[in-house]
Amino acid sequence: MTLDDFVQRITAINRAWKTAGDDSDPYVNQHIAKQLQEQKSAWQVEFYRTYPKLVWFKADLENHPDGEVFSVRFGERAVLSSDGDIKWNAEHIPRYLLQNLLTETEFRSATQPKNELCL
Incomplete structure (x- = not known):
């Protein structure tokens, strides 16, 4: 799967997760939304593991100090998403999910910038 494919897939499920979270049905906004978030996080980690020299996780201190x-x-x-958005990242992931999905060694490596390694 290409880098663009990963970004497209992650962006699409992120939008589905947000839509499900806003649904008035408690089953959808709790159970389905949680499943979508977990799948998105798994794909984000798969993205990192597929491209470990290019992908990293940067703390978003601007929005989450x-x-x-x-x-x-x-x-x-930048990647152009299917709906025309220019993407500079493949969405966000909470620290607790990232630490649950990566080994401690992977987490240390994955949170180091790789700016010098661009496509």
Whole structure:
């Protein structure tokens, strides 16, 4: 799967997760939304593991000063999403999910910038 494919897939499920979270049906806004978030996070980790020299997780301190949310970065290259948005990241992932999905060694490596390695 290409870098663009990963970004497209992650962006699409992120939008579905947000839509489900806003649904008035408690089953949808709790159970389905949680499943979509977990799938998105799994794909973000798969993206990192597929491109470990290009992808990293950057703490989004601007929007989350507590450091509990990471932006999934992939170099200086932008990706155009299917709905026309220019994407500089593959959405965000909470620290607790990232630490649950990665080994401790992977987490340390994955949170180191790889700016010099662009596509």
